[in-house]
Amino acid sequence: MIGQPAAHLLLETNDGHGHPIIDCVQPLHQAAVRGSIRALNEAQDIRVEDNHARLASRFGRCPWRYARPSFTICSKTGSPANRPACVRYHLRLGERLVPPKRRTTCSKAFTCLSIWISVIRRTCASRWQSNSGASNQEASQAQPRNGVAPSPHTDPIIERGALNVLRPLPSLLALWVAFPLLAYTAFAQTWQTVDDFQYVSGQDAQNYGLAVAPNGTLFASGMAGDSTGLYRGLLMASTDAGNTWSAPLDDYLYAPGYQVWYDGGIGTDSAGNLYVAGEAYGQTDPANHWVIRRSSDIGATWSLVDDFAPGSPQTQPFGLATDAAGNVYVAGVANHVGVNDLVWTVRKGMGGTSFTTVDTLSSSQGGQANGIFAHPTAGIFAVGSAYIPGTRGYKTTEAWIVRRSLNGGATWSTVDSFQLSQNLNSRAFGVGADASGNLYVAGQGFVKSRNNAYSHWIVRKSTNGGNSWSTVDDFQLSPTSNSGAGRFIADSNGNLYVAGGTPFNPWFPNEWIVRKNPGGTGPWQTVDDFQYVSGGSALPFAMAANASGNVFVSGVGSSSSGDHWLVRKK
Numbered sequence: 001m002i003g004q005p006a007a008h009l010l011l012e013t014n015d016g017h018g019h020p021i022i023d024c025v026q027p028l029h030q031a032a033v034r035g036s037i038r039a040l041n042e043a044q045d046i047r048v049e050d051n052h053a054r055l056a057s058r059f060g061r062c063p064w065r066y067a068r069p070s071f072t073i074c075s076k077t078g079s080p081a082n083r084p085a086c087v088r089y090h091l092r093l094g095e096r097l098v099p100p101k102r103r104t105t106c107s108k109a110f111t112c113l114s115i116w117i118s119v120i121r122r123t124c125a126s127r128w129q130s131n132s133g134a135s136n137q138e139a140s141q142a143q144p145r146n147g148v149a150p151s152p153h154t155d156p157i158i159e160r161g162a163l164n165v166l167r168p169l170p171s172l173l174a175l176w177v178a179f180p181l182l183a184y185t186a187f188a189q190t191w192q193t194v195d196d197f198q199y200v201s202g203q204d205a206q207n208y209g210l211a212v213a214p215n216g217t218l219f220a221s222g223m224a225g226d227s228t229g230l231y232r233g234l235l236m237a238s239t240d241a242g243n244t245w246s247a248p249l250d251d252y253l254y255a256p257g258y259q260v261w262y263d264g265g266i267g268t269d270s271a272g273n274l275y276v277a278g279e280a281y282g283q284t285d286p287a288n289h290w291v292i293r294r295s296s297d298i299g300a301t302w303s304l305v306d307d308f309a310p311g312s313p314q315t316q317p318f319g320l321a322t323d324a325a326g327n328v329y330v331a332g333v334a335n336h337v338g339v340n341d342l343v344w345t346v347r348k349g350m351g352g353t354s355f356t357t358v359d360t361l362s363s364s365q366g367g368q369a370n371g372i373f374a375h376p377t378a379g380i381f382a383v384g385s386a387y388i389p390g391t392r393g394y395k396t397t398e399a400w401i402v403r404r405s406l407n408g409g410a411t412w413s414t415v416d417s418f419q420l421s422q423n424l425n426s427r428a429f430g431v432g433a434d435a436s437g438n439l440y441v442a443g444q445g446f447v448k449s450r451n452n453a454y455s456h457w458i459v460r461k462s463t464n465g466g467n468s469w470s471t472v473d474d475f476q477l478s479p480t481s482n483s484g485a486g487r488f489i490a491d492s493n494g495n496l497y498v499a500g501g502t503p504f505n506p507w508f509p510n511e512w513i514v515r516k517n518p519g520g521t522g523p524w525q526t527v528d529d530f531q532y533v534s535g536g537s538a539l540p541f542a543m544a545a546n547a548s549g550n551v552f553v554s555g556v557g558s559s560s561s562g563d564h565w566l567v568r569k570k
Contacts, residue, residue: 191514191528194242195567196557199224199234204563207554209266209276209320210544217298218242218544220554221250221266221276222565233260233278237299241550242569249299254280254289264290264317265542269326273352274299277317277330288315292330294352306355308347310336317347318384319430323374328352329409331369331382334360342366344401346382348409358409361386367401371487373431375439378465380405382412383428383441390423398425400443400458404466415466420445420474424453430487430543434520435494438463440472442498444484457483457500457513459524473524475515477502483513489543491551496520497527499540499553512538512568514553532557532564540568 198205203225211219218238223231233252238245254260264277273296280289292306309315317332328349333342334357344361346369359382361367367386374380382403387396402416419426426445433439439462444455459473476483484504489497496517501510514528532538540555554567 191530191568191570193566194569195220195238195245195554195565197224197236197245197565198562199232200227202562203227204231205234205565206263206541206556206563207565207567208261208263208541210542210552210554210567211266211268211274212544212546213268213274213298214270214272216241216546216548218546218552219266219268219274219299220245220542220565220567221262221278222554223261223263223278224565225562230257231259231261233262233276233280233293235262235266235274235276235299241546241548242552242567250276250293250295250302252293252302254291255282258282258285260291263541264292264330264332265320267320267322267328269322269328269352270324271326272296272298273326275305275320275322275328275352277320277332279316281313286313287311288313288335290315290317290330290332290334290347292317292320292328292349292355305349305353306330306347308334308355308357310334312336314342318369319371319382321372321374321380322352323380323408324376325408326351327374327408328355329358329372329374329380329382330355331372331384333366333368342368344369344382344384344386346372346409346412359403359405359412361401361403361412361414369403370427370429371431373433373439375433375437375465377437378404378433378439379407380409381431381439381441381466383431383443385425385427388417392423394423397423398427400426400428400441400445400460402428402431402441402466402469416441416460416462416469418445418460418469420456420458420471421447421453424448426458427484429485430498432488432490434490434496436520437465438520439466440488440496440498441469442485442488442500444482444500444504449480452480454480455482455484455504457485457498457502457515459485459488459498473498473515473517475524475526477511477513477529485515486540487543487553489545489551490520491545492547492549494519495551497543497545497551497553498524499543499555501539504539510537510539512540512553512555512557514540528553528568528570530568532566533559538566 205222205224207220207222209221213219218241219235221235224234225231230253233250234248235250236245236248252260258280260278260280262276262278266276268274273294276293278291280291287309290308291304293302294305295302312335314333314335317330319331321329330347332345334345335342341362344367345357346359347355348358349355367384369382369384372380372382384401385398386401388399390397397419400418401414403412404415405412424446426443428441428443430442431439441460443458445458446453446455454476457473457475458471460469461472462469482503483500485498485500487499491497497514499514501513503510512528512530513526515524516527517524530538536558538555538557540553542554544552551570552567557564557566
């Protein structure tokens with residue numbers, strides 16, 4: 001289930017089913033510990049053992065199988081330079097993370113390392129993130145955007161495949177073999193990074209949302225760390241197809257001391273209103289706030305139109321969509337006080353305001369909606385995963401779920417419940433449609449291979465409004481790699497694109513992957529295989545396309561200087 005770790009970092013587990021502890025946290029919702037693991041990666045002789053324990057039922061259940069994993073890190077050679085250390089996860093609903101400046105108390109000596117997290121929280125640690133240390137720069141030291149200084153409204157103290165060598169072959173045969181590879185290489189080179197951003201140099205920044213407004217303006221949303229260690233919700237714009245970007249149009253802190261992540265997507269309606277979804281949380285606030293903000297003047301001013309906090313920390317939006325009537329739909333997960341399970345949740349804002357919960361799906365061990373799409377004729381579709389009964393000794397397993405509403409969110413039904421292999425997890429993350437109205441859902445499904453299980457990049461299609469589904473792309477970068485598809489978009493020329501990664505896991509270096517289906521009728525092919533730095537990690541989280549045929553993919557790239565907000569363009 002996990003990719004091959006660096007040679008000096010060995011992870012072991014024994015849960016009786018060959019499921020590494022890495023699978024505890026959804027790829028799209030993990031973020032809590034990679035920064036500290038980066039610190040461990042600096043050592044040259046480290047062994048990591050997993051001694052996890054299940055969460056007792058009286059404390060509730062965690063949908064990612066284990067509630068108290070415990071990693072022990074020690075020297076394989078016994079060198080005194082690498083003394084034992086440990087990383088402990090504690091899934092206490094009321095616990096909050098220590099500030100990033102103090103979350104790591106170890107050095108290369110590894111005398112001690114302790115992190116307190118909630119299971120699907122990104123809190124205070126960066127998302128697939130770095131441990132670069134907090135900057136001491138003041139607001140005046142923030143990096144300008146294209147020569148534009150940071151927003152004057154910012155608080156003054158808080159700143160913001162290469163071709164393989166062919167053996168000798170007859171010339172025509174060599175040309176026949178080489179041509180498609182050369183064509184792929186040339187095509188892949190058309191992708192370029194058009195935005196590489198950090199709010200403060202050395203502080204993490206990550207992009208989670210893209211949207212194109214009716215006037216063609218491209219908007220991007222995400223989060224970034226400032227010089228005080230707080231994360232801020234950011235939204236920026238480009239009026240020239242991503243070539244240059246504005247200073248933040250929205251630079252949001254929910255309240256003093258709160259962290260804000262715009263990680264739930266961004267959308268625009270036919271009237272030009274902008275909506276951005278995210279989460280806010282504070283050190284002393286036990287509730288996580290699912291927040292939606294709106295701008296009716298192209299980002300000049302903003303208002304909070306939904307602040308949903310059912311009382312527990314695992315509450316968060318993951319996807320946002322608007323319909324032709326100007327209604328807004330937001331998909332995610334909620335954890336209510338007194339309810340043990342995480343609950344699949346969809347909320348609707350009539351006319352972009354007055355939000356209410358219109359769909360919940362609670363399985364035996366929880367579920368969550370990861371994406372949502374308003375089809376022009378077939379209804380509203382929400383996609384994600386939920387636990388279903390297992391067989392052959394498996395009590396429950398995770399299934400890919402697609403739900404549909406034909407009446408504007410009033411009632412919902414499940415139209416696809418799918419597992420690539422029985423009793424092995426499958427999850428849906430993104431949903432969209434092509435110009436002909438065909439629906440596509442992107443995600444991952446696990447398949448057993450000897451004593452291991454590896455995830456496949458999966459795309460499923462419906463040609464009849466969601467009544468029936470078939471798998472149209474089943475991809476792995478290599479037979480022993482984990483791959484996953486996250487988002488879908490169709491361009492103005494009818495080409496289909498899906499973005500995801502391999503090993504689709506924040507603990508190891510990821511490759512940012514984009515696959516294309518020309519015209520929606522040809523075979524799927526990989527057209528962008530991107531690493532931000534050699535050996536580093538890069539993962540995409542959002543996609544958009546404009547009327548000129550440009551396709552945009554955004555996400556995060558990691559380096560020694562921290563995580564970088566990235567946008568790539570074709």
